[in-house]
Amino acid sequence: MSIASHSYHWMKTGFRPAKSRLSRWNATSGQIMKRCESLKKMTDDKLERYSLELRWRAKSGEPLRKILPEAYALVRESAWRTLKMEHFPVQLMGGIALFEGGIAEMQTGEGKTLTAVLPAYLRALMGKGCHVITVNDYLAKRDSEIMGPVFNKLGLSVGCITSDMEDEDRRIAYGLDVTYGTANEMGFDFLRDRIRIGASAPGQLEQAITNHKNSGKEPLVQRGNYFALIDEADSVLIDEARTPLIIGLIQPNDAASVNLFRWSNRATHQLESEEDYVYEPKKRSSYLTDSGCRKILLMAKPSLLDSIDTERIYKQVEQSLVARFGFLKDRDYVVVDDEVVIVDESTGRMMDGRKWQDGLHQSIEAQEHVPITAATGQAARITVQSFFQNYAHLAGMTGTAAMAEKEIRKTYKVSVTSIPTHRPCIREGSKARVFKTMQAKRMAVVEEIERLRLKRCPILVGTPSVEASEALGDLLAMKAIPHQILNAKYHEQEAEIVRKAGEPARVTIATNMAGRGTDILLKDDVRENGGLHVIATEMHTSARIDRQLIGRSARQGDPGHYQFFLSLEDELLRCLEMSQIEKLAKSAKADKNGELPAGWLSFFKNTQDFLEKLHRKQRRDMLKQEKNRIEMFHKMGLDPYLEWTE
Numbered sequence: 001m002s003i004a005s006h007s008y009h010w011m012k013t014g015f016r017p018a019k020s021r022l023s024r025w026n027a028t029s030g031q032i033m034k035r036c037e038s039l040k041k042m043t044d045d046k047l048e049r050y051s052l053e054l055r056w057r058a059k060s061g062e063p064l065r066k067i068l069p070e071a072y073a074l075v076r077e078s079a080w081r082t083l084k085m086e087h088f089p090v091q092l093m094g095g096i097a098l099f100e101g102g103i104a105e106m107q108t109g110e111g112k113t114l115t116a117v118l119p120a121y122l123r124a125l126m127g128k129g130c131h132v133i134t135v136n137d138y139l140a141k142r143d144s145e146i147m148g149p150v151f152n153k154l155g156l157s158v159g160c161i162t163s164d165m166e167d168e169d170r171r172i173a174y175g176l177d178v179t180y181g182t183a184n185e186m187g188f189d190f191l192r193d194r195i196r197i198g199a200s201a202p203g204q205l206e207q208a209i210t211n212h213k214n215s216g217k218e219p220l221v222q223r224g225n226y227f228a229l230i231d232e233a234d235s236v237l238i239d240e241a242r243t244p245l246i247i248g249l250i251q252p253n254d255a256a257s258v259n260l261f262r263w264s265n266r267a268t269h270q271l272e273s274e275e276d277y278v279y280e281p282k283k284r285s286s287y288l289t290d291s292g293c294r295k296i297l298l299m300a301k302p303s304l305l306d307s308i309d310t311e312r313i314y315k316q317v318e319q320s321l322v323a324r325f326g327f328l329k330d331r332d333y334v335v336v337d338d339e340v341v342i343v344d345e346s347t348g349r350m351m352d353g354r355k356w357q358d359g360l361h362q363s364i365e366a367q368e369h370v371p372i373t374a375a376t377g378q379a380a381r382i383t384v385q386s387f388f389q390n391y392a393h394l395a396g397m398t399g400t401a402a403m404a405e406k407e408i409r410k411t412y413k414v415s416v417t418s419i420p421t422h423r424p425c426i427r428e429g430s431k432a433r434v435f436k437t438m439q440a441k442r443m444a445v446v447e448e449i450e451r452l453r454l455k456r457c458p459i460l461v462g463t464p465s466v467e468a469s470e471a472l473g474d475l476l477a478m479k480a481i482p483h484q485i486l487n488a489k490y491h492e493q494e495a496e497i498v499r500k501a502g503e504p505a506r507v508t509i510a511t512n513m514a515g516r517g518t519d520i521l522l523k524d525d526v527r528e529n530g531g532l533h534v535i536a537t538e539m540h541t542s543a544r545i546d547r548q549l550i551g552r553s554a555r556q557g558d559p560g561h562y563q564f565f566l567s568l569e570d571e572l573l574r575c576l577e578m579s580q581i582e583k584l585a586k587s588a589k590a591d592k593n594g595e596l597p598a599g600w601l602s603f604f605k606n607t608q609d610f611l612e613k614l615h616r617k618q619r620r621d622m623l624k625q626e627k628n629r630i631e632m633f634h635k636m637g638l639d640p641y642l643e644w645t646e
């Protein structure tokens, strides 16, 4: 079939891979489909024996690219027998692209979960383990459970790593043929293993591992880094890459430090903005002015603070100011059982076990009047970028790679290729509506929900924080509109909430938890009524996150619809100076319902662009620093990942 004649569908944002590559994949995909015909008559036993033969051939040195057509045909047949799903030709092409490495852009809802099984199976034949990286525990568990039978039927074992697992269970899961888990868990397991091995000079790691194995010490948890297939690659490789993984070295708190955290928090309330301190929202940083330093010096303090030097006190007060103005409860963190738990901005999920550094976490604990936990120093650290560079083979897939193509190419030196969709995407968008105040916007959202409910459409409302999701929930409750909320506080009910979200007239209010990976299946006659409607109640700091939310609708050729509702009091605009927003708000001419003319949308888009640029620069700077750090460690013959070892 020639490229010109086949009926693939391209999204506007996608860019095409070189034609020659696409036609090669297309031809191989055709071969695979043909092979599948001959597998139909095989018994299950024969199918498994065939798979064993492939494993033997792979281990005997036959190149995997030669085995690929047979392997993919087997996987397709196994998926049919176990899940009643057969890979579409475009999914086979995606699978080939993933085997060849780099990032495959497959639109939201195109079935990346099923596609991932193809390269994972093929690489797993080598018997060196294969890691499928998902963005959260819920997806790791869901995907390994759903896809497990496809591998099992072909004689391969599958497991998953979740944050609540003990080392022994992790070791077992890593020992299986295919292991699902998050970059976080796999990265931390890698670091903990490095601590077990101890520092090793560059180039001597293999020897150090062998020595460790022979030493009879606690065995390592991972058995190597052979192949990583990253789902939602842009989230993992770009968004998560902003914070390095750090294993803390617990530094017990002394009474003076605890007093300092609590006192600094109180002290901030006696300081005047601009006169005593300056808080910079864009950088989330603050500094004391001369007047502020003087005031701090003169303030009454508990005698325990006498032992702490003044510089440290200033620094801590500045940190408390950052905690107070830069970090909001139910947006950046939640308090669960007297514990401050970070909420990840891009996924809306609780990040168990992660803590802010440099006393910031403790400052927030002081602010929330909960027990102050021990601060952590660094024992071992690695950036997400360096972690994935340890893998012999790396591939990724996402619905939103094209938007970050340049950055991915520059950082990871891999190409991004866009795979056509199976059916044309018929998602419809309505013009964004902009309001002067948050309240006016929320009222309009409620009205829209009422209107759509009358048409019996399921509605997914995206909100930027736990707080915003609950505020909207309260409004709906006041109007007796039934709804369900999906935010970090309800993560245990996630599967149940998602299962119901596609029912007629069902209203689901969610944070970014209902973003990447969430698959809302449409029930009953919902398709005829226009499919799922997504109402985005704010624009995110990254357009990719917006695209992911919208991508919950109109999947697999289904109908679907989206609309943005924005206001001048939105989170996105908080990065601007207060005075600038006030000026804008004054000049804005709203109608009687508080709605502004459509032209205001460009203002939001510009702010989003500005923030994306700023974050890109921050990531670039971080990478540069990291590169210099590793080079310096290498020059000194030291282990770049371990700051401290026994």
Ligand SMILES: Nc1ncnc2c1ncn2[C@@H]1O[C@H](COP(=O)(O)OP(=O)(O)OP(=O)(O)O)[C@@H](O)[C@H]1O
Pocket: 085, 086, 087, 088, 091, 106, 107, 108, 109, 110, 111, 112, 113, 114, 398, 399, 515, 516, 517, 518, 519, 521, 551, 552, 555, 556
């Ligand atoms: N070959 C297939 N045959 C039938 N159904 C399929 C096939 N491939 C995928 N699906 C269905 O399509 C839906 C979307 O799949 P999936 O959630 O894997 O998409 P995705 O590409 O990962 O989306 P996102 O980018 O939003 O994570 C699922 O309900 C899945 O069962």
